[in-house]
Each structure stands twice: as structure tokens, then as C-alpha cells.
Amino acid sequence: MTHDVTVDLGDRSYPIRIGSDILDSLGADCKAAGLTGRCLIVSDENVAPLYAENVFKSLEKAGFCPVSEVLPAGEPTKCHEQLLNLYAKAAENRLDRKCFMVALGGGVIGDLTGFAAASWLRGIKFVQVPTSLLAMVDSSVGGKTGINIPAGKNLVGAFHQPELVMIDLDTLKTLPEREFAAGMSEVAKYGVIWDSRLFQTLEKSPNDFPNLGKIISRCCEIKAEVVRQDEREGGLRGILNFGHTLAHAIENVAGYGQFLHGEAVAIGMVYAARLSVALKGLSVEESERIEKLLAALKLPVTAPGLVWSDLRKAMAVDKKTVGGLPKFVLTDRIGHVDFGCELPEELMEEVWDGIGQ
Numbered sequence: 001m002t003h004d005v006t007v008d009l010g011d012r013s014y015p016i017r018i019g020s021d022i023l024d025s026l027g028a029d030c031k032a033a034g035l036t037g038r039c040l041i042v043s044d045e046n047v048a049p050l051y052a053e054n055v056f057k058s059l060e061k062a063g064f065c066p067v068s069e070v071l072p073a074g075e076p077t078k079c080h081e082q083l084l085n086l087y088a089k090a091a092e093n094r095l096d097r098k099c100f101m102v103a104l105g106g107g108v109i110g111d112l113t114g115f116a117a118a119s120w121l122r123g124i125k126f127v128q129v130p131t132s133l134l135a136m137v138d139s140s141v142g143g144k145t146g147i148n149i150p151a152g153k154n155l156v157g158a159f160h161q162p163e164l165v166m167i168d169l170d171t172l173k174t175l176p177e178r179e180f181a182a183g184m185s186e187v188a189k190y191g192v193i194w195d196s197r198l199f200q201t202l203e204k205s206p207n208d209f210p211n212l213g214k215i216i217s218r219c220c221e222i223k224a225e226v227v228r229q230d231e232r233e234g235g236l237r238g239i240l241n242f243g244h245t246l247a248h249a250i251e252n253v254a255g256y257g258q259f260l261h262g263e264a265v266a267i268g269m270v271y272a273a274r275l276s277v278a279l280k281g282l283s284v285e286e287s288e289r290i291e292k293l294l295a296a297l298k299l300p301v302t303a304p305g306l307v308w309s310d311l312r313k314a315m316a317v318d319k320k321t322v323g324g325l326p327k328f329v330l331t332d333r334i335g336h337v338d339f340g341c342e343l344p345e346e347l348m349e350e351v352w353d354g355i356g357q
């Protein structure tokens with residue numbers, strides 16, 4: 001059985017299809033979505049051996065002509081060299097404007113492939129098949145695509161919506177524990193920014209998720225609603241960046257290796273919660289609840305060894321920085337946030353000192 005959440009964007013609307021053991025129907029669903037021609041399936045070295053054959057066969061059976069490209073796993077793959085590599089594959093396989101790409105994997109593959117599709121021939125269609133928890137609840141939905149460059153995280157990219165998002169919950173069975181926890185970080189984010197009941201559900205049993213499908217579906221609903229209201233981040237969409245102002249700086253300064261994105265976001269959310277106590281009247285008790293939940297989800301809540309001046313320098317090139325001032329998403333109570341908040345420099349450093357140690 002499948003369940004659909006719709007991302008409602010007029011003539012660019014698309015379904016997020018959620019179900020178990022549904023990779024076999026990808027080809028038929030792509031056909032139903034009006035896709036045609038050849039397609040380039042992009043995956044990584046961990047995911048491809050597990051799922052690429054199924055996806056390939058399903059697309060072939062539905063009459064498409066698939067070709068595959070398998071990239072190294074991990075954040076460093078979200079770079080311009082791999083983007084050029086995908087353009088080369090697209091050229092070699094004569095991907096024309098009627099063809100499409102399929103991103104099979106986590107957020108790294110989704111962001112990179114989405115940007116390749118957004119820019120190849122000035123834009124061809126693509127499909128997201130997220131296989132990590134993080135990609136299911138966040139990166140595959142909403143059309144933010146892009147790559148990292150040495151100056152910073154996600155600095156080059158485009159808004160380009162997929163035609164379809166296919167979430168096969170069974171693929172989570174092979175996801176490593178650390179990657180699962182990283183995905184739970186973005187799940188907890190939705191609780192803080194939008195849904196206090198979701199936050200409470202996680203608090204009640206942070207190590208056991210009998211209703212994981214429902215939790216994933218709820219996260220997709222929240223993201224779909226935020227994106228419906230503000231596709232290109234003119235305002236409201238900024239709330240999805242809760243914890244990310246610091247997180248992106250941490251990932252960049254640590255060299256995209258030490259911390260997974262979700263882990264950096266967890267540290268960033270602790271930082272944002274503490275800032276919120278100082279500036280938004282968030283109670284110390286609620287700030288501690290956020291911190292306790294993240295720790296219970298097996299996420300890091302401190303980041304020893306990173307130097308504030310390096311982080312501050314990295315923040316200066318973040319895309320949310322305007323006129324040298326980084327913007328933060330802060331919360332006054334669990335379930336509600338404000339975006340675009342500016343802070344005194346001393347406070348930024350003082351609160352960091354409690355986390356960076």
C-alpha cells in the first residue's frame with residue numbers, strides 16, 4: 001500500500017509516494033508522471049549494489065532506456081568535479097530535452113543530480129528516489145539542488161522541482177545507524193519549528209519508532225506545506241534552516257568529513273536554542289528538552305576542537321548572511337520559530353563557547 005503527499009505548486013505539483021517495497025513500480029510511476037526517453041540513474045557506491053538493479057529493471061520494463069552512473073559515497077561528492085562528470089555522462093548517452101535523471105541515494109546524490117538536471121541543456125526533468133532517512137524527510141522534497149565549493153556549503157545551486165519522489169521505506173533496513181541518527185536530526189527540527197506533538201512523540205520513545213512511516217509522512221507534509229507557501233525562500237521557507245547557520249559553518253570548517261550534515265544540524269540546533277533563551281524568551285527548560293532529545297537520538301550536542309573565528313569567517317559567506325550579518329532562526333517555544341534574526345557579535349561567540357569548549 002502506498003500513501004501520497006502532494007507538493008502543491010500549480011502546474012509543477014508532484015507526488016511524494018511513500019510505501020514499502022515499491023522500487024519495482026518506479027518505472028510505471030515514471031510513465032504515469034509523463035516521463036519519456038532515456039534516463040540517467042545516478043547513485044553511490046553503497047546504494048547502487050543494493051538497489052540500482054531493481055530500479056534499472058523497473059525502468060527498462062516500463063519502456064525507458066536507462067543508463068547508470070555510480071559515484072563515491074559521502075559529502076565530498078557534492079562538488080563541481082562530479083557535476084562535470086555527470087554532464088559528461090549525459091553527453092555520452094545523448095540525454096536530450098525529453099530525457100530525465102533519477103537520483104537514487106541520500107541527499108548528496110539528490111542535491112548533485114538535481115543540480116545536474118537543473119542545468120543540463122538549461123534544465124531537464126528528474127526524479128528523486130531517496131534511500132537515507134534524511135533524504136526521505138528533507139532533501140528529496142522542495143527542489144533545493146546544488147553543490148558545495150571550497151568557500152562554503154551549498155553556495156552554488158538552483159531551485160528545480162522533481163517530477164516525482166518515491167520513498168521506499170524498506171530501503172531504510174540497510175541504512176547504517178549513524179546515518180539514521182543524522183536523519184532523525186532533521187525530523188526533530190520539524191518538531192521544533194512546526195509541530196510540538198511530533199516533538200513529544202520523539203521525546204516519548206527516542207530509540208524506537210514503530211510508526212516510522214507515519215513520522216516520515218508527517219515530515220513530508222510539513223515540508224510540502226512550507227514549500228507550497230514559499231517555494232523560493234522569500235521568507236517562511238527560512239524556518240527550514242533552523243540550526244543551519246552554524247551547521248553549515250561547522251561542516252565547512254571541519255572539511256565535510258568529521259560531521260555528517262544531520263550531526264552538524266544537531267549542534268546548530270543546540271546553539272540556536274541557547275541563543276533563543278537569551279533573545280527570544282525561550283525557557284531554559286524548553287532549551288534543555290531540545291538538547292536532551294537530540295542526545296537521546298544519539299546525536300552530538302557539542303563540538304570540541306573547532307575555533308570560533310574560523311566558524312565566524314565561514315558564516316560570513318553563508319547565503320543567509322546579508323551585509324556581513326548572519327541570520328538565525330530562533331524559537332520562543334517548541335513548535336514555533338522566527339526567521340531572519342540578527343544577533344550581537346559578543347552573544348554569538350559567548351554562546352558558542354558553551355558548546356565548542
Ligand SMILES: NC(=O)c1ccc[n+]([C@@H]2O[C@H](COP(=O)([O-])OP(=O)(O)OC[C@H]3O[C@@H](n4cnc5c(N)ncnc54)[C@H](O)[C@@H]3O)[C@@H](O)[C@H]2O)c1
Binds near residue numbers: 050108140
Ligand atoms: N536539498 C535539500 O533541501 C537538503 C535538505 C537537507 C540536506 N541536504 C543535503 O543532503 C546531504 C546529506 O544527505 P544524507 O544524510 O542522505 O547523506 P548521503 O547522501 O551522504 O547519504 C548518507 C550515507 O548513507 C548511505 N546510504 C544512503 N542510503 C542508504 C541505504 N538505504 N542503505 C545503505 N546505505 C545508504 C550513502 O551511501 C552515504 O554513505 C547534505 O549534503 C545536505 O546538505 C539537502
Ligand SMILES: O=C(O)C(=O)C[C@@H](O)[C@H](O)[C@H](O)COP(=O)(O)O
Binds near residue numbers: 154
Ligand atoms: O529545504 C530547505 O529550504 C532547507 O533549508 C532544508 C535544509 O535542511 C537543507 O539542509 C538545505 O539544503 C539548506 O539549504 P541552504 O540553501 O540554506 O543551503
Ligand SMILES: [Zn+2]
Binds near residue numbers: 261
Ligand atoms: Zn539540512
